[in-house]
Amino acid sequence: MKVHINQNVSTGESMSVAALARQRVHRMKRGIPFSIxxxxxxxxxASVQQAMSRLVKEGLLVRV
Incomplete structure (x- = not known):
């Protein structure tokens, strides 16, 4: 299991759920289905569902 530090190193501020979700999606292999x-x-x-919904609206993800 990978452990992910939830902190922006340059500013010391916590990253938003949306930013973390986007990062994780970008690290995934394209075309491989996954579960929320x-x-x-x-x-x-609720925040994860909202972040995923926004990524779908942006065209980064496709619901199947």
Missing amino acids: SGFYSLGSR
Whole structure:
């Protein structure tokens, strides 16, 4: 299991759930389906769902 530090090194501020989700998505292999449940460790269920919804609206993710 990978451990991820939830902190922006340059400013010392915590990163938003949306920023963390975006980072994680960018590190994933393209075209491989995944479950949102793997992202719930980033924040509250509602904030993760909202972040994923925004990524879909931006075209970064596709719901299947």
